[in-house]
Amino acid sequence: MKPHTTTTLIDELTQAVGAAHVLTGNAIPLQSCTDWFQTHTHVPLALVRPGTPVEVAQVMTICHRHGQPVTPQGGLTGLVAGAVPAENDIALSLARLNGIEEIDTAACTLTVLAGTPLQTAQDAARAAGLLLAVDLGARGSCQVGGNIATNAGGNRVIRYGMFRDQVLGLEAVLADGTVVCGLNKMLKNNAGYDLRQLFIGSEGTLGIVTRAVLRLHPQPQxxxxxxxxxxxxxxxxxxxxxxxxxxxxxxxxxxxxxxxxxxxxxxxxxxxxxxxxxxxxxxxxxxxxxxxxxxxxxxxxxxxxxxxxxxxxxxxxxxxxxxxxxxxxxxxxxSEFPLMWAPYCGYDVSLPISSLGRFVDELQRALRDTFPHCEHVHFGHVGDSNLHVGVHIRPGHGVFPEDRIDACVYGIVRRYGGSISAEHGIGEHKKAYLSHSRTPQELALMRTIKHAMDPKNILNRGKVLA
Ligand SMILES: Cc1cc2nc3c(=O)[nH]c(=O)nc-3n(C[C@H](O)[C@H](O)[C@H](O)COP(=O)(O)OP(=O)(O)OC[C@H]3O[C@@H](n4cnc5c(N)ncnc54)[C@H](O)[C@@H]3O)c2cc1C
Incomplete structure (x- = not known):
């Protein structure tokens, strides 16, 4: 992009959200430039922090006109580097869209802005005598919008389902700034395509979630x-x-x-x-x-x-x-393993419950045979067919062979007909292996949807689909 074009872009963004909310260069906090494990770090062109859904739409309208790539950022707790901007991206933080808009105790719903931390939404539901059922370790930092964009899981999926099952309606801003508002409160609504599903789990590649209506449950006694x-x-x-x-x-x-x-x-x-x-x-x-x-x-x-x-x-x-x-x-x-065991690779996969035990036996054998100096751990939300695997190589045995360990784990996942991502998503880390869990026809349909919704390819460019 030519320098004068960049200046125009930044000026326009500044007009839309105010100078205090367009940060550049050293003013951008490190956290907004990197992932949870700090494996990928890029300083974006600017960090933009809109304060309302209308401002999000204005930012997207401007970026679309300039063909400017945008990386949506929630609480930055994602584990697949999905919110890490490229160097020429605008990082779009949802952190200022923070607040509970309504709790409807008759409908058992909570309407919330996307940048609200999960724990704030859980506390609000609890104060009203109800339960927001999905829970995860990152609850204090991750945001409802990020939970929706990644279709987060956690510990209670066996009872209440994934985040997808908590979302009754949502509002999203498309790549060109169009606002699609579907703040539905009904459990049953078969009036045409279920558009909210396009945004749930799409990791910021199809639209930016700005508001959501979440389903609440009775508080357990x-x-x-x-x-x-x-x-x-x-x-x-x-x-x-x-x-x-x-x-x-x-x-x-x-x-x-x-x-x-x-x-x-x-x-x-x-x-x-x-x-x-x-x-x-x-x-x-x-x-x-x-x-x-x-x-x-x-x-x-x-x-x-x-x-x-x-x-x-x-x-x-x-x-x-x-x-x-x-x-x-x-x-x-x-959560201690990656710290105590660095360098460490963590995997989040799923397998049919009937073959999960055989999968672990075979994987343990393959890891020991291929990497004689490795140590490993296997654990998971097995009731949801979700397995986590951690692998470490004892120090003093050369460069950590991360790519070869990935190929070993995902190769066996593919043979068992499993998924390379149970709950963390694809982001940057797993996109090279997406074809292990999706057919060529499924991948082609994903590309068709992406192209239809974001023809200039500006939303989280290069994530999910390689
Ligand atoms: C300690 C710890 C424990 C965890 N436990 C679990 C667990 O049990 N289960 C689980 O599923 N995950 C878990 N995670 C992963 C992570 O917390 C989830 O993926 C979470 O949903 C990410 O939310 P976030 O707001 O931090 O999103 P971010 O990390 O900021 O972003 C994640 C992705 O969503 C996109 N995005 C963010 N906000 C929006 C938005 N408003 N609109 C569109 N796209 C958006 C980003 O572009 C990116 O692709 C854990 C992470 C940590 C650090």
């Missing part, structure tokens, strides 16, 4: 949690189906940790202790219900029946909130 050890994966699946059957729709988490995870977390992370003594696959199981006394009895009966079947080697029920938190702290040790 009870929570029961246990940590169990099981001998093998087939028994884990039997236990999962038993829990789903006997807990009548109240099962809210079913987290599985393979022995490699349990060993690493309990021996190398200070302050973490296992609630059980047995070896095997570890399961953190939780139910949330509506009546404390009845729910506790139902939960204990479910565990007793599993013990009688010989499925559990050991089990510990959390007797207090503190104990429940200590169980979850052990499961959430995952």
């Amino acid at each position: 009870s929570c029961n949690t246990a940590w169990c050890t099981l001998p093998d994966y087939d028994t884990v699946v039997r236990f999962l189906r038993h829990a789903q059957r006997t807990l009548s729709g109240t099962l809210s988490a079913f987290e599985v940790m393979w022995p490699d995870f349990h060993e690493l977390a309990t021996t190398r992370i200070p302050g973490l202790r296992s609630p059980v003594n047995a070896h095997g696959l570890q399961v953190l199981i939780e139910m949330e219900g509506g009546e404390a006394g009845r729910d506790m009895a139902m939960f204990s009966n479910m565990l007793e029946a599993a013990l009688e079947q010989g499925w559990l080697r050991d089990a510990a029920i959390a007797q207090s909130l503190k104990e429940r938190e200590s169980f979850w702290r052990l499961r959430d040790a995952v």
Whole structure:
């Protein structure tokens, strides 16, 4: 772009949102130039911070006229470098679009601006006696718009579904600045194409989400949690189906940790202790219900029946909130792995539940055979067919072979008919492998949709589709 054109562009953007909200050069914070792991860093042409959906539309109208690429940015907690701008991009921050617009307790909906942190929206729902059901570790920083753009998952998907299942309606700004407003509050609405689905999970490549109507649920009145050890994966699946059957729709988490995870977390992370003594696959199981006394009895009966079947080697029920938190702290040790194990590759894949156990066995063998100095961990939201894998190579064994580890993991995912992304999206990191999980016809349709909605290819250029 010629210098005078850049000056005109910045002048126009400044007029639209005010000089205080168009930052350039050193004024741009590092966080807006990089991803969560700081693996990709580029200083954009400018960081623009509109304060209203109307200003977002004005920014897009200007950028469209100039053919100027734009990278939408939410809370910057994404794990696939989807919000990292290229050097000539405008980074468009949604952070000032922050606020709850309405809670409708009769319709059980919350209308929110896209830049609102997830935790703020959760707190507002709770204050109204309702539940915004999706929850993830980044809740304090990630934004509702980012959650929608990535179709975030988290720990309660088995009960409430992904973020997609919480979005009843939304408003989005298209690449040319057109505002598409569909703030629907109804669970049923089959009036033509379901346009909100174009924006959910499209990682800022088809439009910028500015507002959303989210579905709320009744607040649970009870929570029961246990940590169990099981001998093998087939028994884990039997236990999962038993829990789903006997807990009548109240099962809210079913987290599985393979022995490699349990060993690493309990021996190398200070302050973490296992609630059980047995070896095997570890399961953190939780139910949330509506009546404390009845729910506790139902939960204990479910565990007793599993013990009688010989499925559990050991089990510990959390007797207090503190104990429940200590169980979850052990499961959430995952956030320590990349720090303690750098360099580290983390994977977020999904497989049919029926083949997930065989997949882990084969992957562990392949990793050990191909990278004799590697260490690995396997864990995941198995009830949602989601597996996370972490791989580290012990120091002193040459350059970290990230590309070869990617090829090994994704090659096996492809053979098992799995997905290279269960919940984090594709962004920059995974686009080279998208064809492992999508057919050529699916990819062609994605390109057709992208071209129809963004013919100048200015929205999050180069992300998702290679
Ligand atoms: C500690 C930690 C725990 C996590 N746990 C989970 C988990 O359990 N489950 C899970 O799914 N993810 C998890 N994540 C990943 C991350 O939090 C989610 O992907 C989150 O939804 C991203 O939201 P964000 O606002 O930070 O988006 P960003 O990182 O800013 O952006 C993510 C993508 O969305 C686009 N985008 C952002 N806002 C908008 C908008 N308003 N309109 C259009 N496009 C937009 C960006 O361009 C980018 O492509 C975790 C991350 C961390 C750091």
